[in-house]
Amino acid sequence: MPAPAVPAVPGSGLDPLAPALTASADGDSGEDRVLVFDFGSQTAQLIARRVREQNVFCQIVRPDLPVDRVRELNPKGLILSGGPASVYAEGAPQPDPGIFDLGVPVLGICYGMQVLARAMGCEVKPGADREFGRTTLTVAEPSEPLLAGLPSESTVWMSHGDQVEGLSGAFASLATTGTCPAAAVKHRECPVYGLQFHPEVTHTEHGGHLLANFVTNICGCRGTWEIGRLIDQEIAGVRETVGDARVICGLSGGVDSSVVAALLYQAIGDQLSCIFVDNGLLRQGEAEQVRTEFGDHFKTDLHVCDARSQFLGALAGVSDPQQKRKIIGREFIDAFKREAVSIPNARFLAQGTLYPDVIESGANPDGPAATIKSHHNVGGLPEELGFELIEPLRNLFKDEVRAMGLELGLPEDLVWRHPFPGPGLAVRCLGEVTAEKLSTLRAADAIVIEELRAAGLYRDVRQAFAVLLPVQSVGVMGDGRTYEDTICVRAVKTDDYMTADWYPLPHEVLGRIATRVINSVRGVNRVVYDVSSKPPATIEWE
Numbered sequence: 001m002p003a004p005a006v007p008a009v010p011g012s013g014l015d016p017l018a019p020a021l022t023a024s025a026d027g028d029s030g031e032d033r034v035l036v037f038d039f040g041s042q043t044a045q046l047i048a049r050r051v052r053e054q055n056v057f058c059q060i061v062r063p064d065l066p067v068d069r070v071r072e073l074n075p076k077g078l079i080l081s082g083g084p085a086s087v088y089a090e091g092a093p094q095p096d097p098g099i100f101d102l103g104v105p106v107l108g109i110c111y112g113m114q115v116l117a118r119a120m121g122c123e124v125k126p127g128a129d130r131e132f133g134r135t136t137l138t139v140a141e142p143s144e145p146l147l148a149g150l151p152s153e154s155t156v157w158m159s160h161g162d163q164v165e166g167l168s169g170a171f172a173s174l175a176t177t178g179t180c181p182a183a184a185v186k187h188r189e190c191p192v193y194g195l196q197f198h199p200e201v202t203h204t205e206h207g208g209h210l211l212a213n214f215v216t217n218i219c220g221c222r223g224t225w226e227i228g229r230l231i232d233q234e235i236a237g238v239r240e241t242v243g244d245a246r247v248i249c250g251l252s253g254g255v256d257s258s259v260v261a262a263l264l265y266q267a268i269g270d271q272l273s274c275i276f277v278d279n280g281l282l283r284q285g286e287a288e289q290v291r292t293e294f295g296d297h298f299k300t301d302l303h304v305c306d307a308r309s310q311f312l313g314a315l316a317g318v319s320d321p322q323q324k325r326k327i328i329g330r331e332f333i334d335a336f337k338r339e340a341v342s343i344p345n346a347r348f349l350a351q352g353t354l355y356p357d358v359i360e361s362g363a364n365p366d367g368p369a370a371t372i373k374s375h376h377n378v379g380g381l382p383e384e385l386g387f388e389l390i391e392p393l394r395n396l397f398k399d400e401v402r403a404m405g406l407e408l409g410l411p412e413d414l415v416w417r418h419p420f421p422g423p424g425l426a427v428r429c430l431g432e433v434t435a436e437k438l439s440t441l442r443a444a445d446a447i448v449i450e451e452l453r454a455a456g457l458y459r460d461v462r463q464a465f466a467v468l469l470p471v472q473s474v475g476v477m478g479d480g481r482t483y484e485d486t487i488c489v490r491a492v493k494t495d496d497y498m499t500a501d502w503y504p505l506p507h508e509v510l511g512r513i514a515t516r517v518i519n520s521v522r523g524v525n526r527v528v529y530d531v532s533s534k535p536p537a538t539i540e541w542e
């Protein structure tokens, strides 16, 4: 079935789920699929990543997705995530009880286990002590397919206050820990399982293996979801959708849009026009770099749209982060529209939107609702778009997109480039954005990146940049008092950008960055280093 190109306009009532990637939102793409019901867990996306590592397509959905919709999606397995609520608390999220009657295997993790155990007559109670961190799991039923290949004892990671107490005879305990007699359970009659610990986090030694057991041994998924096949599906889907119309592609020079452009070029050749928007929020030398690199890799029509004054004008006086993002989203669309006037028959707009952008923007009707930040290309889109959207990467995580880029023959240095958000320096220039602040930030950011490259760390650090803080402090320079701005250096290690650890940059590198920034960037007298991980922080500061 062809991929419907549907506008992902929030609140439009249309289902922007998997526009091209899964060929159809209704589960007839031929791929085995697992659904992760997100009960507000910090790690729901990690569960999805672990499942995808088994080459099984996995989708995150809201906790109360109606059973009829679940049936339409035709999953081979359901995973109920953890969550902050207590199952007895008022308003605690509950699944549609019908999902337990589908005959589809279910795995509940932490809250997910508590919620399913309660639905099936067990008692859930606050444990004697809340338990956070590592503990030892002892396997009681080694022949159980869920636990196949696990050693009799291993380390698992717990994060809970409640636990399942009375197993009600319907469930059997498969494994225990010192404080938890039902650390892994199985229903005696139906394919329903529960884990009190978190298999998705790396601190659980054999967690990935355990999830693989669930997906393959219990759900019977075949592991056929591969990047190469996806590219073929995408290309066919795009051709079918586009017909003989033209597609304009927002090309930023970043990884995602370059991959989209390469894919579209393979699909529709010279029906593709790319638009690069110089929004005045770019890094040093970036506009020129995109122009030259584009000529090397893409042979299609490139339009450069100088929208610097529009963006900066619209942002003047605005300091609220969400409002800044919304304004930027709107300005992007205005810029695309202005530029598209000179491109006849431009009906489609292609963007490099990724799965985390969609999830974090709370923009998917089947997905969880929490808005963490409105990514400019999703939650920031205006109601009246004027184009049909094509977003072939809408279901992918960043490392999957990189793999696709390599498969499509893009050069390594492009594929491994640090991501740079569409709102650009605006979300790194805290508070109101002005031309003067941007030029300070641009100069400091260039030094950070130069020093990383000089130290041979650019590739290992997955994203690094400078942030201009709205904080002035006293300094002394050339025997005189200064009262100037602060630059914060941010560097993180991550694969999927959903969780990230702060990167332990060597002190000498930090020292060189600080000295150069303070000596050469006017208006800055202090440099600090951000040592927060995600969660609880995010990678960007706004």
Ligand SMILES: Nc1ncnc2c1ncn2[C@@H]1O[C@H](COP(=O)(O)OP(=O)(O)OP(=O)(O)O)[C@@H](O)[C@H]1O
Residues within 6 Å of the ligand: 249, 250, 251, 252, 253, 254, 255, 256, 257, 258, 275, 276, 277, 278, 279, 350, 351, 352, 353, 377, 417, 418, 419, 420, 421, 422
């Ligand atoms: N300056 C720009 N000009 C045109 N389109 C842009 C620009 N910045 C962002 N976009 C559009 O918004 C999408 C999302 O931006 P995002 O920064 O997430 O992706 P990217 O720039 O392609 O890749 P990366 O994440 O590596 O920076 C892009 O794929 C692109 O379609």
Ligand SMILES: O=c1[nH]c(=O)c2[nH+]cn([C@@H]3O[C@H](COP(=O)(O)O)[C@@H](O)[C@H]3O)c2[nH]1
Residues within 6 Å of the ligand: 325, 360, 373, 374, 375, 376, 377, 419, 420, 421, 422, 423, 463, 497, 498, 534, 537, 538, 539, 540, 541
């Ligand atoms: O195109 C984008 N538009 C946005 O609005 C946006 N916000 C964050 N990012 C990038 O997404 C990754 C995760 O960022 P956060 O931890 O800050 O949410 C990081 O790589 C961020 O740089 C964005 N990219």
Ligand SMILES: NC(=O)CC[C@H](N)C(=O)O
Residues within 6 Å of the ligand: 081, 082, 083, 084, 085, 086, 109, 110, 111, 112, 159, 160, 161, 162, 163
């Ligand atoms: N991590 C979780 O899922 C916690 C579940 C529940 N809130 C508890 O404290 O037990």
Ligand SMILES: [Mg+2]
Residues within 6 Å of the ligand: 252, 254, 255, 419, 420, 421, 422
């Ligand atoms: Mg970018």
